Amino acid sequence: MNDSYLKFVNSPLGGRVARSFGLPKPEVLRRYRADTPEFDGLIAIGAGRAPQLLDALADVVKSTGLTSVAHESAGLWIALANRHGLMTGRFEPTEPGAHARVAALVFDASGIEDSTQLDALYAFFHDTLRSLGKCGRIVVLGRTPETCDTPRQWTAQRALEGLVRSLGKEARRGITSNLIYVAPHAEHQLEGTLRFFLSARSAYVSGQVVRIDAGSGAVSNAVDWAQPLAGRHAVVTGAARGIGAAIASVLAAQGAQVIGIDIPSAHDALVDTMRPLAGTALSFDIAADDAPAQIAAALDETGVDIFVHNAGITKDKTIAKMSEAAWHNVIDINLSAQERIDDALLAAGTLRDGGRIVCVSSISGIAGNLGQTNYAASKAGVIGRVQSMAPQLRARHITINAVAPGFIETQMTAKIPLTIREAGRRMNSMSQGGLPVDVAQTIAWLAQPASAGVTGQIVRVCGQSLLGA
Template sequence: MPKKRFDPLEALATTPLAKAVASSSIGKSVATKLGVPPSVELRRGRNNPGGAISLAELNNSTLTRRTLQLLGLFTINPVIDTPDARTLGEAGRPVPPGYEGRLGALVLDLTELRAVTDLEYVRGVLRPAIRALERSGRIIFVARTPETFDELEPRVLAQGLDGLNRTVAKELRGGATSNLVWVDPETTPQALASTLRFLLEGRSAYVDGQSWRVGAAEVADDVATSVRPYAGTIVAVTGAARGIGAAIARTFARDGATVVGVDIPASGEALARVVNEIHGTALQLDITLPDAGERIAAHVAERYGEDARLYAIIHNAGITRDRMLANLDEKGWAAVLDVNLAAQLRMNASLLDGRAGGLADGGSIVGISSTSGIAGNKGQANYATSKAAIAGLVRAMAPRLADRRITINAVGPGFIETEMTAAIPYLQRQIFQRSNSLAQGGKPVDVAETIAYLADPASAAVTGQVVRVCGQALVGQ
């Protein structure tokens, strides 16, 4: 057992006044949000849930079933709560039917959701599943992208699932998550496989209450099911010397990539340590140089041959220069916008112009947005602007890169425990850490896993998406 630290929040929470406040409904919510019960250790890595995967299919939809079969995953039938299925418990109260043992995941295929009356089925399968869900269990909704419907009712119902998903995520306990996947009529099991696998596995530990779209793309069976998707590829990661960047580099290397770690020359020592550990190469480079993209491409061509191309570029490097707008001068404004946004635009332009060592067709770009960019954050005008722009960038560029089969996506990290966030004062950090549905901070690897999923060749149908890795932070969407 780790030695128990003095926890001022807990100390506060045990005072008589706090107890009185906590017994009120708002107080209860605050106390829960502040995580007075200690947070659970999340399931991580390429690990499936321990319990069974229940598959609920509405109106004879088959996409999810075929996808799980492709992944070699066995499923059980859902237990459905209907008035007839209930039994009488103690004190004569009706008890909904239950699963035998703990449930690993419930996957709901709602692609054929057409009428408001269909929603009763959704409630019926959710109720027993939520009661049986194991720690770090999963609820996964698969539904049609609202815009792909012409008829009104299915379209608004699909949108309604977004609110349902976010609510389920907030009600789940014990590190369990709920997420919603939008699919198109053309989406195949091969195109959907990487997303369902990611959501079921521990790799998606800190992704909660989110929804994003899986479109259509040709994905071969062996690509869709590969567990070492980056074998034989070269992936560049900026800001790779420490924190989230180092975790990204390690995650891509674990999945087979040769990693080019990029960081400013002053971080060279830490960068060397990371790339030597994963047998990559280091490029000491300030990404704000006008020719940074050219230099990355030149490094790839020089180290790996004239014919070598980058499979992916992960724009992780970013800085903060926090100041209230009232105190923000042009330097603090420009520095953040240059590193976090302008440099990325320049590098993308160079890497996409077909040069030796540039980005290959069929490759991938992943940027880092942020909760601050999505929700706004006091004192971070520069940072929030740059990060919201990154979300805009991926949405705008996705259709333009489609003919080259290049995907572009972003992640939006919430509170991630790094050297940087460790410097935040204790009490403030506790509040940040616990202001999300999982009542804990994320780890750098959680962001890295999500990026690796988005860049995966098997995720060719996922583009223009921003996936938050925030444990369903209280702020933002």
């Protein structure tokens, strides 16, 4: 679906009109393209006292090929970067009016133990934010508060959330701002997640807090970052169109062999989606009684490594006017069907140890929404599933996470009345809706072998929507 306002204000005439009338000017977001370098430009590094993640950060800077510059708060970085054989220099602010060359600001706050030490964050972002270019990246690295030794340390680490979310709202210009909490001994799990948040793949993910733990699966040293899903078998439900089609396409582009499932009436669209991906199309209703058995039978020989529960429906009405069928269908397709399918695949061992389950929730499940008691209950239930199952699946090295999309441009949101649709599009830090590919890229990150330390998490893909914030 077209966002004509975004196109208009980014045309020469529209830009002038927007400036004269003081209208908001959403940035055209920089998204991942296979024909463009994934990482490019300068990364400015800052640090609080006794930073503990600089070595892990150096590995990422090395593998991305970014050139680092050290802010004065990160004096340690120069020596460490030299040890790692990285080109580095000192951060110099961009002159007013000059092209901002910094692509990313990363601050290691992991050693901060007391609120009085938060001043270092002020100094870093005060000095550097204006030098961050359009669609730049802000990432703060902290210690998971729940693992902190003292209330003071927990307090100071928790304070980072407020800073990061506010930076996302202040920075605008397509810039994202996210916080990664790393548990003790989980430093080796940081790379895949930090790469995602630094790259153009996370174009519409902002204001998020992700917790990384030590994970239970083995970490491979030789990750092929261009094809991280090579050799993996993936299933995507609701793959005929919209977000599901984008998920199937991104997983395939990253090397996965994909099976797409959709209802029989969407068979032709499903086949059209799967054909260029050399994937398999399966047509049936995931809520049918025999769906778990059909899926298990289709996966009997290959097993599955990645299962994406994307299929979902809306049947909106205020609860007083809602039919029992509308309530039941939404809960059944969006939530109960997922439970039945996972139970069957886990019981039979069809979902292999070390596997990944990714569920599609919604910001409606976080904030609630008028006319969506059924939908919001189903999507909040999905969050409950993720949180309750993550600890249980740990022993089998299986992770389970959810993405919660905000306003994404699909046929589902095209059905929303115009004024509500326009409000939904603009009420976020990016002042625009996301695209299906934004959700798909986030799911692909969670599905990677390198995301073994990310489980039980809900990651919003909403451009930092004000709803449920």
